[in-house]
Amino acid sequence: MLLLPDKTFAAPVLKMGSANGDVWDLQYRLQVLGYYQDKLDGKFGTNTYRAVKRFQRQYGVAPDGVAGPRTWKQLKRFSVSRHEMDMLAKLVYSEARGEPYVGQVAVAAVVMNRLQSNQFPKTVKDIIFEPYAFTAIQDGQFWLRPNRTAYRAAWEAVRGWDPSYGALYYFNPDTATSRWIWSRPQITKIGRHIFAK
Incomplete structure (x- = not known):
């Protein structure tokens, strides 16, 4: 039997310079949780990077400022789109x-x-x-x-x-x-x- 990967937490890796709809979602989730204070713009800049790192520290993810699979998994457990x-x-x-x-x-x-x-x-x-x-x-x-x-x-x-x-x-x-x-x-x-x- 072929097992397909769990897509529940699938999201692209986002980092400095990323600019797309997933960045909007990331910023919204971080804003709801109180980590991102700026206007949602869909651009992964310095303030998004800092917000991701603060979230990662708080939720037990290595604070590298990159929204990878572990960060998304935690975001989707504790926030909403x-x-x-x-x-x-x-x-x-x-x-x-x-x-x-x-x-x-x-x-x-x-x-x-x-x-x-x-x-x-x-x-x-x-x-x-x-x-x-x-x-x-x-x-x-x-x-x-x-x-x-x-x-x-x-x-x-x-x-x-x-x-x-x-x-x-x-x-x-x-x-x-x-x-x-x-x-x-x-x-x-x-x-x-x-x-x-």
Whole structure:
């Protein structure tokens, strides 16, 4: 049987002088995490180099300033692309609008916690669209247009705020019918949602 390489983390090696769409993605991810402060321009210059090195130091990658496979792997575990940020905001809005702001951040944090867990798919899209994972996908509310609050909540969760305290699941106790979800160890309750491991 022929095994094909895992393309989940495939991205070109980016270094000083690189200029393409992947540099835009790199800069966006670094900006979301607070490492890149400049305007996104798609050009890998000195400020992008410095931001990459700071990220690498913080996330256990040799700080060479080159965005290679190990750097991309860590970036994709702990950050999101612009498209993924849109999906995360849609999920927050469709699952938690009307909830306290901290509860909206917690919903986004659950997705980020899943992204870092070996128990779930390796991309935000695959986590969100995993069958039966989120009610808003099943009932179509995911496709509603998110508001600014949903984007801000998603942004804060990606930057590391986790009011769910590491939860991998959440549910509304007034509507949950699954015995399995009730069996999960509960961590905290925010608004109408219980967050669980």
